[in-house]
Amino acid sequence: MARKKIALIGGGQIGGVLAQLAALRELGDVVLFDIVEGLPQGKCLDIAEASPVDGFDVCLKGTNTYEDIAGSDVVIVTAGLPRKPGMSRDDLIDVNSKIMTSVAEGIKAHAPNSFVIVISNPLDAMVTLCQKVTGFPHNRVIGQAGVLDSARFKAFIAWELGVSVKDVNAMTLGGHGDDMVPLVRYASVNGIPVLELLERKYNDKAKAKEVMDAMVKRTRGAGGEVVALLKTGSAFYSPASSAIAMAESILRDQKRVLPTCAYLNGEFGVKGFYVGVPCVLGAGGVEQILQFELDAEEQAMMDKSVAAVKELVAILK
Numbered sequence: 180m181a182r183k184k185i186a187l188i189g190g191g192q193i194g195g196v197l198a199q200l201a202a203l204r205e206l207g208d209v210v211l212f213d214i215v216e217g218l219p220q221g222k223c224l225d226i227a228e229a230s231p232v233d234g235f236d237v238c239l240k241g242t243n244t245y246e247d248i249a250g251s252d253v254v255i256v257t258a259g260l261p262r263k264p265g266m267s268r269d270d271l272i273d274v275n276s277k278i279m280t281s282v283a284e285g286i287k288a289h290a291p292n293s294f295v296i297v298i299s300n301p302l303d304a305m306v307t308l309c310q311k312v313t314g315f316p317h318n319r320v321i322g323q324a325g326v327l328d329s330a331r332f333k334a335f336i337a338w339e340l341g342v343s344v345k346d347v348n349a350m351t352l353g354g355h356g357d358d359m360v361p362l363v364r365y366a367s368v369n370g371i372p373v374l375e376l377l378e379r380k381y382n383d384k385a386k387a388k389e390v391m392d393a394m395v396k397r398t399r400g401a402g403g404e405v406v407a408l409l410k411t412g413s414a415f416y417s418p419a420s421s422a423i424a425m426a427e428s429i430l431r432d433q434k435r436v437l438p439t440c441a442y443l444n445g446e447f448g449v450k451g452f453y454v455g456v457p458c459v460l461g462a463g464g465v466e467q468i469l470q471f472e473l474d475a476e477e478q479a480m481m482d483k484s485v486a487a488v489k490e491l492v493a494i495l496k
């Protein structure tokens with residue numbers, strides 16, 4: 180059986196880590212595309228020269244031509260500018276829309292049967308645009324944001340409670356903006372509600388709520404926290420890990436339940452927009468959208484987040 184093939188469009192900070200992770204996990208052969216000559220070629224050569232050390236058998240090819248992505252099973256898009264300190268993700272929409280349009284045309288022409296995972300910001304708008312330009316079915320065009328936002332939320336909970344990150348379950352819904360919806364009620368440590376554990380830790384309900392509120396706030400601002408520290412760009416290790424988890428679930432038909440920026444057709448009260456919700460990702464791309472009950476407060480936060488996504492998408496038109 181032929182190896183799977185993964186194309187990475189954008190060979191910058193996230194693109195480079197994606198290439199390395201895809202190779203280390205032997206997800207398939209990797210093509211790294213960028214418009215900058217030498218950049219993807221250099222990164223691929225560098226990673227490939229580590230293969231005897233790490234022991235992975237995949238081919239890595241850096242390129243500046245779209246012909247090389249032909250036959251890709253999965254395409255991950257990071258092309259576009261990242262934020263600088265003081266910028267919101269939405270400030271990137273004009274410049275990144277132009278880039279996304281050309282990228283989506285390249286994917287449509289050269290990898291028409293691929294599954295596409297968009298990472299470029301502003302995420303929800305860029306996924307919408309990518310689907311529109313490629314014309315691919317909605318189950319084949321998705322965005323990565325929720326895996327990362329949820330991972331950040333989980334990390335903060337694990338650090339606060341002094342437990343392994345592996346035993347924390349938590350999720351964010353909605354758009355990849357400051358209005359994202361970290362679900363407090365469903366956050367648990369192996370099924371034990373996090374709020375209850377906080378109440379026992381502090382023996383004080385008000386303090387527990389205060390600590391949880393602070394973790395929610397930090398989750399919403401976590402991307403900006405990294406930008407403020409790096410000063411020259413945004414997070415790149417964790418977004419790459421997150422997208423690789425999604426790609427792996429599709430390529431290996433794992434059917435993992437991952438928060439995914441997916442096209443909604445009435446689910447969670449949203450119709451005709453891409454928004455972050457839990458999805459089953461497998462060989463068919465988005466195979467299921469898992470719906471569940473939101474209480475009034477959660478639904479109100481979701482509605483606010485969706486309103487922000489709609490505003491951004493309106494700018495595209």
Ligand code: TXD
Pocket residue numbers: 188189190191192193194212213214215218257258259260261262271275278281282297298299300301302323324327355412413414415418
């Ligand atoms: O979770 C998430 N979704 C995100 C998204 C988390 C963090 C950052 N996120 C966004 O990903 C970020 O705001 C950016 O929009 C993208 C890529 O971030 P990265 O940190 O990798 O940016 P770089 O290092 O600037 O890399 C972008 C590359 C760079 O090498 C450019 O030369 C290239 O994109 N580029 C292009 N490639 C192909 N085609 C075109 N037209 C093009 N234009 C620029």
